Amino acid sequence: MTARVVLHLPGYMLARLEAGNPLLYARIRDCIVARGGVVDLIEGFDGKRYRPDGNLHIVENGSGQRLGVLNAATAYLEGFFHVDPQGIQAASRIGGLRYDPTEVDGAAAAAYLAALQQRFAVPRRSRYKQARAVSDLPQGAIAVFLQGPAPQRNGQAYFGFEEMVEAVCAGAGGRPVLVKPHPLKPELGAEIIASVRAQGYAPIATDANVHDILAACVATVSVNSATAMEGFLHGKPAVLFGRSDFHAFVETVRQPGDFSAALARAFADPPDYARALTWYFGQHCLDIHADSFDVRVLAIFAEAGFDAARLGLR
Known part of the structure; x- marks a missing residue:
């Protein structure tokens, strides 16, 4: 079965999405749709009732690890974002990575x-x-x-x-x-x-x-x-x-x-x-203004188990 991308957003964000805001989700939607994929929009997210359904769910301001779910939020600086299977900001998986400045x-x-x-x-x-x-x-x-x-x-x-x-x-x-x-x-x-x-x-x-x-x-x-x-x-x-x-x-x-x-x-x-800053933002966050945005976000999806083939992307 071809998986869909499901964006879980607060009502006010859904209302603004048609005009291209919030930009992160507009960019994700456009990236997937342009490649033949399907994006669904849902208001809010009930973590207690969630059950994996074979789709990729992206939750605004989400928390916790769930199969098929990525948590999303601003990563401190405006225009940078976490899209993370573990959590956002202090709870993001970046905190568990090894940082070596010599690299x-x-x-x-x-x-x-x-x-x-x-x-x-x-x-x-x-x-x-x-x-x-x-x-x-x-x-x-x-x-x-x-x-x-x-x-x-x-x-x-x-x-x-x-x-x-x-x-x-x-x-x-x-x-x-x-x-x-x-x-x-x-x-x-x-x-x-x-x-x-x-x-x-x-x-x-x-x-x-x-x-x-x-x-x-x-x-x-x-x-x-x-x-x-x-x-x-x-x-x-x-x-x-x-x-x-x-x-x-x-x-x-x-x-x-x-x-x-x-x-x-x-x-x-x-x-x-x-x-x-290069290690944190340049290597481990999504920059909404970067030319590499589509490549980076698709790599994050693939790492979560939703590669182009599973999402039906061309």
């Missing part, structure tokens, strides 16, 4: 980093809406980026956000501590900062553009935020307080009192940012 060509990596900087850092562009005005920020600060409740809800965070910010303030070595609430959760961020200040610390709240903060700081701190990756574009090391799939490039804190030592290690042994 990444240095010249190609330098060019790749320069292209990413032109794409994101120079235009000060990030996934969420950012301040357009350039902010005057204290130089040499530790930049803490708060996230929404997802890291705690998904069991990825080793501590609560308040405990994380307190640990950074206590171990910052006299450096200013900038704290940026998540753009979609400003009230939560304000509550966290107020609670930390009530403990006698003095974090500096900011809603500045991410790239202005990254240019001014000396290191980033988060649970597992995309800002750690964005910081690499500025040559800034990262310390995480949670589980990630890019742990090979960062220092990870599992006990609050270990922050100072982790920060010292991050300064002493930073990764080769060009090689790290």
